[in-house]
Amino acid sequence: MLANIxxxxxxxxxxxxxxxxxxxxxxPHVNWLYTLGSATLFVAxxxxxxxxxxxxxxxxxxxxxxxxxxxxxxxLPMGWFIRGLHHWGASAMVILTxxxxxxxxxxxxxxxxxxxxxxxxxxxLIVVIGFGFTxxxxxxxQRAYWATTVGTRIVxxxxxxxxxxxxxxxxxxxxxxxxxxxxxxxxVWVLPAALIILVGMHLYLVIRNGIxxxxxxxx
Amino acid sequence: MGxxxxxxxxxxxxxxxKATIAGIGGLIGIAYGLPAVAYVIGPAAKQxxxxxxxxxxVNKIExxxxxxxxAVVETQTGWIxxxxxxxxxxxxxxGQDYIVMSNVCTHLGCRVRWVAEQGEFFCPCHNGVFSRDGxxxxxxxxxxxxxxxxxxxAGILYVKRGG
Ligand code: HEM
Ligand code: FES
Numbered sequence: 523m524l525a526n527i528x529x530x531x532x533x534x535x536x537x538x539x540x541x542x543x544x545x546x547x548x549x550p551h552v553n554w555l556y557t558l559g560s561a562t563l564f565v566a567x568x569x570x571x572x573x574x575x576x577x578x579x580x581x582x583x584x585x586x587x588x589x590x591x592x593x594x595x596x597x598l599p600m601g602w603f604i605r606g607l608h609h610w611g612a613s614a615m616v617i618l619t620x621x622x623x624x625x626x627x628x629x630x631x632x633x634x635x636x637x638x639x640x641x642x643x644x645x646x647l648i649v650v651i652g653f654g655f656t657x658x659x660x661x662x663x664q665r666a667y668w669a670t671t672v673g674t675r676i677v678x679x680x681x682x683x684x685x686x687x688x689x690x691x692x693x694x695x696x697x698x699x700x701x702x703x704x705x706x707x708x709x710v711w712v713l714p715a716a717l718i719i720l721v722g723m724h725l726y727l728v729i730r731n732g733i734x735x736x737x738x739x740x741x
Numbered sequence: 742m743g744x745x746x747x748x749x750x751x752x753x754x755x756x757x758x759k760a761t762i763a764g765i766g767g768l769i770g771i772a773y774g775l776p777a778v779a780y781v782i783g784p785a786a787k788q789x790x791x792x793x794x795x796x797x798x799v800n801k802i803e804x805x806x807x808x809x810x811x812a813v814v815e816t817q818t819g820w821i822x823x824x825x826x827x828x829x830x831x832x833x834x835x836g837q838d839y840i841v842m843s844n845v846c847t848h849l850g851c852r853v854r855w856v857a858e859q860g861e862f863f864c865p866c867h868n869g870v871f872s873r874d875g876x877x878x879x880x881x882x883x884x885x886x887x888x889x890x891x892x893x894x895a896g897i898l899y900v901k902r903g904g
Contacts, residue, residue: 575777579819586820598783600776613751 529628531592543729550735555629557726558622564711566717569653573710580660582706584699587662612654631734639727646720649713656709662702671697684697784819790849793892793899796829800896801838807832807842807855807862807873814902829889829900830855832874841889841900842875848882862886 532538579598581590594601623643626632632640659670672696676689693700752760796810806829814825832840846853852867860872861878869876875886889900 571777575780590819595819599779599786601780601783603776604780631833718817 526599547729547732549733552733552736555625556733558625562615562618562622563721563725565618566613566721568607568611568614570714572604572611573714574602576608577710582660582702584662584702587660587702591661591663598714612657616654619647623647629734629737633734635731636727636734639724639731640725642720642727646717646724649716649720653709653713653717656705656713659702659705660709665695670701674701760847792890792902794827794902796831796841796891796898796900797861798896799833799893799898802831802833802839802898804836805834805873806857807831809844810841810898811854812900828852830875830886831891831898839898840874841891841898843889845887846882847877847884847886848880853886 576594579590579594579601581587591605595605596602626640626643655670655673658673659666674688674691677691678684680687688694691701692698693704794812794814796812802808809828809830811826811828814827816823816825828844830842830844832842844852844854846864846866846869848864848867848869851864853862853864853869853871855861856863860873862875864870864880864882867881869880869885871880871882872878875888877883877885891898892898893899
């Protein structure tokens with residue numbers, strides 16, 4: 523019965539060949555370091571699930587942001603758990619992404635034909651850091667406020683356009699409701715959209731080009 | 742690696758991996774799913790707090806004279822706290838049983854005032870008049886003053902929130 527439905531769908535979607543291309547592709551004999559990319563992907567999915575759940579209660583305005591976060595962690599069943607997963611997942615994301623990058627770098631896996639995989643990877647790293655930076659402000663507590671005050675000041679150091687960039691980042695001279703709203707919008711709309719597109723390209727290229735083998739001793 | 746290689750084995754490597762992945766995947770699904778459901782339905786599952794609101798000591802209530810009490814009621818919806826002041830007139834005819842009446846006129850919601858000289862409640866808006874126990878004497882009010890459910894514990898009078 524189930525197999526029949528599977529066949530029926532496969533005749534129309536051809537999803538089996540997609541499945542085979544993704545999961546039954548040939549890979550060289552590799553080691554555990556090759557799981558770092560998948561580990562990053564796993565945590566990215568964790569961030570998406572828990573992040574969506576957090577938006578059910580979180581409110582990105584100065585008069586409610588902090589209270590809504592406290593409400594999530596202290597009043598809601600499992601709120602501390604959902605927020606904890608998102609909080610620690612954020613750090614794990616950065617660590618795993620960098621570890622994955624290092625593996626690719628030291629194995630020389632960025633070389634032809636995988637240069638574009640590397641380039642999409644670099645943008646992904648920037649996106650991951652962007653998530654961390656914009657997310658850090660959202661609880662709107664003292665730490666968030668001052669970290670972002672300092673963090674945005676860094677763009678102000680850029681020559682010539684620095685001052686202007688600083689104002690764009692903050693949406694004004696000071697951190698305000700405008701800053702919080704644009705950080706939130708970036709965190710939940712702009713960066714996730716970029717992440718999905720880039721991960722799609724990245725994985726397409728990984729599958730298309732195949733995984734590189736572990737380099738030999740004399741390579 | 743075809744089926745033929747593993748004829749003797751009860752379960753081959755591929756099937757073992759499939760079962761393991763399904764098992765671990767299921768556990769991960771539960772680890773996310775159950776907390777997520779609790780988290781989403783949390784606010785709905787919470788009982789509306791049928792708190793008793795403390796009005797004050799019964800000592801200050803004079804026999805047969807409606808006495809005005811004020812209390813601040815804190816309500817919390819989600820992370821938003823709001824305060825509301827409620828006022829109620831308390832009447833006792835025997836020092837045992839207490840009638841707690843809302844001071845909100847049942848006509849259009851103005852505040853009624855006890856006028857001791859007349860021994861009646863007056864509503865300034867359309868001259869509604871209520872007697873000592875809240876029943877309508879004259880004017881447009883359609884029904885007696887609303888009453889709160891109340892109780893006395895250790896000399897302190899409480900009324901029930903929202904009723
Ligand atoms: C959100 C972040 C990222 C995710 C989810 C991700 C995911 C993956 C996955 C699942 C693979 C398969 C092989 C493996 O896991 O090692 C892979 C390969 C690869 N990744 Fe990433 N990646 C990310 C970031 C990066 C970064 C920051 C770089 C480098 C700048 C990078 C460069 C590469 C390259 C060159 C390969 C091909 C490696 C090979 O063929 O051996 N990736 N990525
Ligand atoms: S509101 Fe009291 S009489 Fe009309």
